[in-house]
Amino acid sequence: MSKTPKIIYTFTDEAPALATHSLLPIIDAYTDAAGIEVETRDISLAARILSQFPDYLTAEQRVEDHLAELGALAKTPEANIIKLPNISASMPQLRAAIKELQGQGYKLPEYPDEPKNDEEKEIKARYDKVKGSAVNPVLREGNSDRRAPKAVKEYARKYPHHMGEWSQASRTHVSHMHGGDFYHGEKSMTLDRARDVKMELITKSGESLVLKPKVSLLEGEIIDSMFMSKKALCEFYEREIEDARKTGVMFSLHVKATMMKVSHPIVFGHCVKIFYKDAFEKHGALFEELGVDVNNGMVNLYDKIATLPESQRDEVIRDLHACHDQRPELAMVDSARSITNFHSPSDVIVDASMPAMIRAGGQMYGADGRMKDVKAVIPESTFARIYQEMINFCKWHGAFDPATMGTVPNVGLMAQKAEEYGSHDKTFEVPEDGIANITDLETGEVLLTQNVEKGDIWRMCQVKDEPIRDWVKLAVERCRDSGMPAVFWLDPYRPHENELIKKVKTYLQDHDTTGLDIQIMSQVRAMRYTLERVIRGLDTISVTGNILRDYLTDLFPIMELGTSAKMLSIVPLMAGGGMFETGAGGSAPKHVQQLLEENHLRWDSLGEFLALTASLEHLAKHFGNDRAALLADALDKAIGQFLENDKSPSRKVGELDNRGSHFYLALYWAQALATQDEDPNLKALFGRLAETLQANEATILEELNGVQGQPVDIKGYYHADPEVARAVMCPSKTLNEALALVAKG
Ligand SMILES: NC(=O)C1=CN([C@@H]2O[C@H](COP(=O)(O)OP(=O)(O)OC[C@H]3O[C@@H](n4cnc5c(N)ncnc54)[C@H](OP(=O)(O)O)[C@@H]3O)[C@@H](O)[C@H]2O)C=CC1
Numbered sequence: 001m002s003k004t005p006k007i008i009y010t011f012t013d014e015a016p017a018l019a020t021h022s023l024l025p026i027i028d029a030y031t032d033a034a035g036i037e038v039e040t041r042d043i044s045l046a047a048r049i050l051s052q053f054p055d056y057l058t059a060e061q062r063v064e065d066h067l068a069e070l071g072a073l074a075k076t077p078e079a080n081i082i083k084l085p086n087i088s089a090s091m092p093q094l095r096a097a098i099k100e101l102q103g104q105g106y107k108l109p110e111y112p113d114e115p116k117n118d119e120e121k122e123i124k125a126r127y128d129k130v131k132g133s134a135v136n137p138v139l140r141e142g143n144s145d146r147r148a149p150k151a152v153k154e155y156a157r158k159y160p161h162h163m164g165e166w167s168q169a170s171r172t173h174v175s176h177m178h179g180g181d182f183y184h185g186e187k188s189m190t191l192d193r194a195r196d197v198k199m200e201l202i203t204k205s206g207e208s209l210v211l212k213p214k215v216s217l218l219e220g221e222i223i224d225s226m227f228m229s230k231k232a233l234c235e236f237y238e239r240e241i242e243d244a245r246k247t248g249v250m251f252s253l254h255v256k257a258t259m260m261k262v263s264h265p266i267v268f269g270h271c272v273k274i275f276y277k278d279a280f281e282k283h284g285a286l287f288e289e290l291g292v293d294v295n296n297g298m299v300n301l302y303d304k305i306a307t308l309p310e311s312q313r314d315e316v317i318r319d320l321h322a323c324h325d326q327r328p329e330l331a332m333v334d335s336a337r338s339i340t341n342f343h344s345p346s347d348v349i350v351d352a353s354m355p356a357m358i359r360a361g362g363q364m365y366g367a368d369g370r371m372k373d374v375k376a377v378i379p380e381s382t383f384a385r386i387y388q389e390m391i392n393f394c395k396w397h398g399a400f401d402p403a404t405m406g407t408v409p410n411v412g413l414m415a416q417k418a419e420e421y422g423s424h425d426k427t428f429e430v431p432e433d434g435i436a437n438i439t440d441l442e443t444g445e446v447l448l449t450q451n452v453e454k455g456d457i458w459r460m461c462q463v464k465d466e467p468i469r470d471w472v473k474l475a476v477e478r479c480r481d482s483g484m485p486a487v488f489w490l491d492p493y494r495p496h497e498n499e500l501i502k503k504v505k506t507y508l509q510d511h512d513t514t515g516l517d518i519q520i521m522s523q524v525r526a527m528r529y530t531l532e533r534v535i536r537g538l539d540t541i542s543v544t545g546n547i548l549r550d551y552l553t554d555l556f557p558i559m560e561l562g563t564s565a566k567m568l569s570i571v572p573l574m575a576g577g578g579m580f581e582t583g584a585g586g587s588a589p590k591h592v593q594q595l596l597e598e599n600h601l602r603w604d605s606l607g608e609f610l611a612l613t614a615s616l617e618h619l620a621k622h623f624g625n626d627r628a629a630l631l632a633d634a635l636d637k638a639i640g641q642f643l644e645n646d647k648s649p650s651r652k653v654g655e656l657d658n659r660g661s662h663f664y665l666a667l668y669w670a671q672a673l674a675t676q677d678e679d680p681n682l683k684a685l686f687g688r689l690a691e692t693l694q695a696n697e698a699t700i701l702e703e704l705n706g707v708q709g710q711p712v713d714i715k716g717y718y719h720a721d722p723e724v725a726r727a728v729m730c731p732s733k734t735l736n737e738a739l740a741l742v743a744k745g
């Protein structure tokens with residue numbers, strides 16, 4: 001038997017980081033007793049920033065680059081990583097984190113918006129490495145398998161969450177571009193051989209501006225060249241804003257500025273500038289001088305004008321407010337605090353925000369705090385249409401019923417920075433009109449060409465052949481193991497997807513698909529087909545590219561389970577290791593707000609429980625570790641009981657929260673270990689613990705719930721004091737002492 005590798009548990013941000021302070025002592029106690037090593041690595045935004053600037057910090061302040069370490073580990077068969085959601089930082093988040101760290105005595109440099117010299121360029125490059133979706137693409141060295149385990153689905157059926165009502169008269173709809181978006185002009189090809197290429201813009205005067213000097217491509221790789229026309233985008237926004245005003249429906253913009261960290265902030269910024277067109281025309285020179293950049297949200301504008309003399313600032317604010325008279329009502333992120341949809345590009349992230357709106361019966365909050373119908377603007381047509389299809393369906397059939405609806409797991413292509421994940425360093429705002437070419441460096445052959453105009457967003461995406469083969473294999477495996485039909489959501493009219501379809505058809509032949517139902521359908525048909533089955537209680541695997549992997553794994557779980565946090569989310573790493581993500585959602589900033597205000601954390605750690613089970617099973621299966629198998633089996637039983645007894649956290653202060661839910665998991669896990677007979681030592685040890693926990697249930701709950709109702713200060717948001725946060729998250733002396741006894745054996 002080879003030595004069992006360690007489980008690496010990631011420390012991340014916001015709500016999952018808080019939950020970790022409470023859950024990890026439990027995990028440590030149980031795994032230590034079984035001789036399984038669990039170590040943490042800090043990949044929080046704060047740690048990632050600090051790791052980039054050792055030369056600015058004292059020796060005590062320096063931190064290792066844990067993300068780089070895990071990125072390398074993910075490429076080895078020993079990898080066993082439990083990955084919690086982390087902040088994919090927008091600019092406002094990055095700035096806030098830098099400011100907080102500086103306030104704590106870390107002498108980090110300012111973020112240079114417009115670097116003036118080489119030193120500033122270098123600082124900006126280091127910060128930009130940390131920005132946006134900078135963790136997931138590095139760790140996801142495999143494709144994605146996300147599903148609701150049977151017990152979780154049964155729980156959702158037994159305790160269905162609330163769904164808003166849908167009316168056929170709802171005016172809610174999705175608006176997307178019908179031309180000039182990435183879909184429209186996309187060109188794609190599969191490489192006949194390995195090549196080095198460059199991305200260059202040939203200007204009207206014939207000059208070649210090299211935007212990306214070298215991209216090395218492998219044989220069989222698919223590359224795409226696509227652009228979003230600035231003119232078409234701005235006309236689209238103007239038309240839709242006006243349509244919303246005329247028809248009296250609320251306006252809401254949904255993009256993914258975190259994952260598409262270069263293109264979508266620009267897409268976001270154009271919308272803000274058009275909405276506030278009059279104010280931008282009047283104060284354009286001033287905004288330029290101040291360095292206002294609304295790609296980073298209105299919060300950037302408000303920050304910048306804060307430095308102006310009061311009278312001038314008031315005039316700008318008056319003019320901004322005056323724009324609202326000519327414009328439709330804006331959807332709110334937080335109406336009590338007057339935070340609109342335009343405040344920050346990371347406040348409304350399409351994967352989570354669209355399902356939340358659909359779950360609420362097609363409504364979002366308006367400025368008066370009331371729910372209203374909405375025009376959801378999602379410029380990119382490929383992906384927008386799936387939401388419109390679901391909305392059509394809900395208008396026709398009414399809201400989904402979580403007690404009866406089928407399930408839609410996903411097999412998603414994402415390995416090795418597939419598709420949009422790898423496009424960040426190949427995305428450019430075109431500096432002048434010209435021809436955008438992807439050119440073979442050696443032969444000078446132009447592989448893909450586009451006519452572009454100044455301000456267009458031009459990008460190249462790529463997906464390697466090996467990840468595609470692996471994705472097809474995973475789809476076939478899931479189809480066979482689950483007995484569900486699988487649908488590849490691929491549109492033959494989209495050039496990139498047409499290339500994928502050819503490969504899918506070829507690689508399907510490598511597998512025995514006898515008796516399996518595997519189809520390929522364009523997105524809208526796939527959605528319709530899947531939904532027709534969903535309402536009949538039938539299950540269908542969606543097999544998708546990277547963006548739909550992201551969108552569908554929030555969309556369906558949020559309808560089925562109320563949240564995507566309850567998903568089993570496995571990344572079978574291509575090198576043989578495993579990464580186990582904790583659900584399919586994010587780091588839930590609103591939960592932190594509640595904890596700080598009333599010391600109640602509504603974060604549900606079910607995703608962590610499931611990931612830990614899968615991680616232990618991986619150790620058992622691949623390294624023959626019997627104690628890991630035993631722990632996994634007991635944990636699986638404990639989760640079943642946890643769901644059966646409905647011990648998920650409540651949303652209401654004073655009731656069971658995240659910490660209390662962890663207590664119940666610990667109790668059930670100990671009980672399950674106490675009832676097995678394979679390992680007498682563990683049986684005895686956990687038998688004693690189970691008795692102690694059971695006997696002290698009321699005291700522990702009182703200690704956990706009794707602290708609620710008061711604000712707490714954890715001395716930081718992005719970089720809280722770990723000792724203080726741990727004390728807040730572990731307030732039960734009785735539970736802490738019981739766990740400490742396990743450590744003593
Ligand atoms: N894998 C990753 O690393 C991911 C990271 N992110 C990051 O997460 C941050 C927040 O993104 P956002 O778009 O708000 O999406 P989230 O999924 O974090 O949050 C949206 C809402 O979903 C519900 N929710 C999410 N997780 C849980 C949970 N474990 N238990 C209970 N409810 C949950 C909450 O609803 P309610 O408030 O009603 O309780 C929450 O407010 C961003 O910084 C983003 O970059 C986002 C997605 C994935």
Ligand SMILES: O=C(O)CCC(=O)C(=O)O
Pocket residue numbers: 088132133134136137258259351549550553584585
């Ligand atoms: O990487 C990111 O920015 C977010 C990823 C995400 O939302 C997901 O994996 O579901």
Ligand SMILES: [Mg+2]
Pocket residue numbers: 351550551554584585
């Ligand atoms: Mg997502």
